[in-house]
Amino acid sequence: MSLDDAFKDPFFRDESFFGKYTYKNSPAAIKRFPFPFPEDDYMYSVNMEPHVSGRPGSVFEHAFDVDEHYVSEMRDRARVLADDPLRCQSLPHMTLAGWDLLELIMESFARDYPQWFELHKDGNKWHWINRPLGIDDKFTFLDESTLPYGPMEYITRQAQGDFTLQDQREDNLWIEAGMVTSQADWSLDFDIGMSFHEWHAPVPLAGKMGVFDRALKFLLQLQHGAPVRRFNWTMTVDPLLDTSPENYHKWGPSKTTLSAENIGQRQHLRVELQTLFRLPRSNAIAFPIRCYLISFEDLVSQPKWARRLHRVIKNLPDELATYKGFIRNRPLMIEYLSQFDDGAPTSPGWWADE
Template sequence: MTLHFKKESFRDDFTFSNSPEAIRRFPFPFEKDEYMYSVNIEQHMPGPAKSPFEFPIDIDEHYLAEMHDRALVLKEDPGRCQSLPHMITAEWDLVELLMESMAKHYPEHFQLTRDGDAWHWVNRPLGIDQRFTFGDTATLPRPPMEYITRQCQGDFALLDQRLGNLWMDSGMITGQADWSLDFDIGMNFMEWHAPVPLAKDMGVFERALKFLLNLQQGRPVRRLNWTMTINPRLDTSPENYDKWGRDRTTVTPENVGDKVHLRVELQAMWRLPRSNAIVFSIRAYMISMDELVTVPKWARRFHRVLRDVRGELAEYKGLSRYRDKTVAWLSRYDDGAPTSPGF
């Protein structure tokens, strides 16, 4: 598939936008007019052509801009990429997963040749041509996870499995929705989920953990999560709260369409073959309210979801300061017609 990569920014002048094709393939996450947490895990099967689910790893028009943004974040804060020493085998597993998938599904842009441990990787959009020995860190210019995730859209966490739990012992997290790898590293599944309201009492995390501990190799799973962002900013980390926190106070009835974005995370989980670790990918898609309302059924449904979402969730997701203004703006696009379930 030939992609045309856009020149755009996720900071400063915020030139990010979606082409009409990108709007059409946006992973709108709501199957009903209301939203509550659930164990919404499904097989990560190939989806419809051109959708974000077509291939296991989705590369799109924002690829180059996202990789540039990641490089800027890492330059300011190398701690966004961390890996404990016992995760090195999982790092190599990740190199294999990403290179194989990208080369297989986007052969115009990426190429992988393997001859035993002698690997040759070509990344045309980023101008990279690298020969290396698989498993030998000295043959790559950077540690394996950092090397490949500087070339792949989305954040990644590598989870070690031991003592009946998952441990966040490694990750490349540069575009996160207000959580910190530096804080969470070394924590287990229950610990890093502790700030989430309501879900614990609903048993969501017990069931999700039990499911993931039994995740089989070759049978990846996925789920969608959502939040909202003011301005199309990828890096909404606690580390940089001083840069983006105040944006939430800048929303007015006049600028909702341009400033307020729905952010959807396609989160996929794979069991890795050598390490038995799990990789958790967080691929973020953003859409402005102006773009979202070009699809009338999305406008109607999102108006109702946002209007009715429980206060605890709105507070946790950081929506409270601009929710009412956004709901009022969206109400113009909701004629009250019934919606079909499941789209």
């Protein structure tokens, strides 16, 4: 069914993540933005915590956050996939994990957002209704021939954020399926089939600190029914979801066009809420990577975040600023943010001050 038929709920913004970049956060979305720094400085850590239902209205309220950008993000995903179908791949043995993911997302959406999504089951005969995207499909669970795409592709065309599926064997995790169109400069097509340490090899410093050994050990024991979450972050010029290596030639040069005049509108803090779920039938691990973007201008409307981001960026090791791709513009960022840092202490935790 075409997206043009979508039922209209004014909650969902009509905006673009390319070209004229009409993406913007509403005042409510700014307030609930997942600001990722609990302290005034930042260093790598495993920093995982149980992914349990959090503060009402926050991005932690539900297992999967559906926000005002949902419909436009799904349209952006369809656009990226049309240009490059290899952004979605699933090795043959990962189909069962795809069904697990489909079930997890459908059950969560229908439970947490009944005004938008419905799931009806009669044994393996399932009926799925997605009102915002105008989808109404009947299919047979575990029978691929009854869906227009494979199960992972079908459901991740309807869920914000990137998704990877990791098979577990030989005491390791293997990235063997994924839907990746809103990534911070990494490529599924390049990484698919890699083991945990292989796909993390480009990350500086953390390997030496033993972060990946500990993280892998932790994840191998991840239990069904006990998902976990962590944050990651980087910087992006303009609200572009698809900052992929495949398209670096299109977006990379934008970093050279930043100035003191436009940095407030164009520089965005990019936050990933990463969650990890053990999947029941396949014993694979689902790794949703949900991307949130906020312009510096909107971010500094929260005085605590403005002060803290200034301190974090100023004190970050060069290796990290280089790896995250903003070493070139760091002086400009610090200059801009310093206007909003009066040196006052910040309150603990990441929530905005009331």
